[in-house]
Amino acid sequence: MIDSNYYIINRKAQRFSEMRIAGRTAVFMGSDGKVLDYGVLQLGQGVYAVLYCDEVRNVTFVTCRPGGADVITVLWRTDGEYFRGIEELRKAVAVRFSPQNKKLNRYAEAVAEKLSLGIKLRITDAVNDADMVKCPECGMLNPSGSMYCLDCGAEI
Ligand SMILES: [Zn+2]
Incomplete structure (x- = not known):
């Protein structure tokens, strides 16, 4: 089986085959069943924004940590996996999900950059x-x- 979903952290992409939610943690695994490097995503207080675009099956997290911010993107190969994945994530993340157009990664990176500078932003929906x-x-x-x-x- 070929892993063709993508888990991208700070622009470094890894293929994954399965996402599992355990409480407030999402775990991304390869087809060998092993957890990917950096494949554990904490869904609790560190999540600052969640942006998504159904059209490109993309869910992007902007997370905050002391001294910086990270952009973590999850891309699914099929609609079925995407809609199942986003549904599970919605249940586990307290932050509102914000619909975006296809430029969401550029937006997410800009938000992360401002956060790293200590500037808090209001996240806006931008569907079209x-x-x-x-x-x-x-x-x-x-x-x-x-x-x-x-x-x-x-x-x-
Ligand atoms: Zn400008």
Whole structure:
């Protein structure tokens, strides 16, 4: 069996075959049944935001730890695995899940960067471009309600 789901932590991708939820922990395993390196995701207080996009079967966590923030993405190969996975995660994570468009990883990384600098952000849902506001400086589409551009930092 080929593992074709992906677990990506800080841009380093690993294939996984199965996710198991145990209380407030998600565990990602390869087809050999072994837990992946960094394949344990704590779903408790450290989770700052959960972004998802059904269209690309992507759930991205922004987690906070002393001295930084991490971006952890889970990508499923099939709709069946994705919808089952996101359903299980929703039950285990206290943070609201925020729907995004396909650019969610760029958004997640920008959020993590701000968190690392000690800046807390309000997470905004952005399902389609109509919910986005264009940055007057660089033209990047930001979630509506953003105070400043996530790309260049200009005031919106
Ligand atoms: Zn900008």
